[in-house]
Amino acid sequence: MDSIGQVVNRALQKATPGQASQPQKLAKSAKREPNGMPVLVDPEVDVRLRTLICFRHDNGALELRRPLAADERAVIEVREAALELAIEPYRADDKDELVMSIGAMFSGYRSMRQQGEDVETTTMVTLAVLREFPAWAIQKACLMIASGALDPRWPPNDAEIASLTRKLVIPYRDCLAQARKMLEAAYVR
Numbered sequence: 001m002d003s004i005g006q007v008v009n010r011a012l013q014k015a016t017p018g019q020a021s022q023p024q025k026l027a028k029s030a031k032r033e034p035n036g037m038p039v040l041v042d043p044e045v046d047v048r049l050r051t052l053i054c055f056r057h058d059n060g061a062l063e064l065r066r067p068l069a070a071d072e073r074a075v076i077e078v079r080e081a082a083l084e085l086a087i088e089p090y091r092a093d094d095k096d097e098l099v100m101s102i103g104a105m106f107s108g109y110r111s112m113r114q115q116g117e118d119v120e121t122t123t124m125v126t127l128a129v130l131r132e133f134p135a136w137a138i139q140k141a142c143l144m145i146a147s148g149a150l151d152p153r154w155p156p157n158d159a160e161i162a163s164l165t166r167k168l169v170i171p172y173r174d175c176l177a178q179a180r181k182m183l184e185a186a187y188v189r
Helices: 004-014 022-027 043-052 070-087 092-107 118-129 136-145 160-184
Strands: 053-056 062-064
Touching: 004 043, 043 070, 043 160, 062 118, 062 160, 070 160, 092 118, 092 136, 118 136, 136 160
Parallel strands: none
Antiparallel strands: 053 062
16 A cells, blocks of 8 residues: 555646645645744744634544634644645656765765765665655655764665765654644544
8 A cells, every 4th residue: 555655746746737636735834944844833823723622532633622624724734734745755757866866975974985886776776765755755864864873984784874864854844744643633622
């Protein structure tokens, strides 16, 4: 079964270049960081609307003090759409940039300074392992590794790169899960 990110990615690839998908349309009005990423903490959603929660079940389901107003629901839906797009797997048109980022990261290690097909094979295998992650997270992980986030004496293996990339994506996945729980929450009288 495909993840929601894969389904959204396929839908985006089928869309014509001038046509924005529903999540893209919704996400345009989301609050963003200067780098274009959705904010991790949105005071309106994460603070004000959380005061509506009166009970959290062991299974994670929420109960609300009152039903969500239309504008409150809209704010959460915008946040959900922006977060969904932020964590979707990289697209085919991101591939060239990602190959350059991975190649640049590996070139910092003397033992990884290969040539020709060896370079291409190494970067393509690494990219295949990272296929579930968004382009921004892969690029940031590569930059962090090149800057010494991992032991600089040894080149990272694919699992280490994936682990670091996953750590970058987790906060966005957590925020998305919280937004979805708010939208699915029941009002109990």
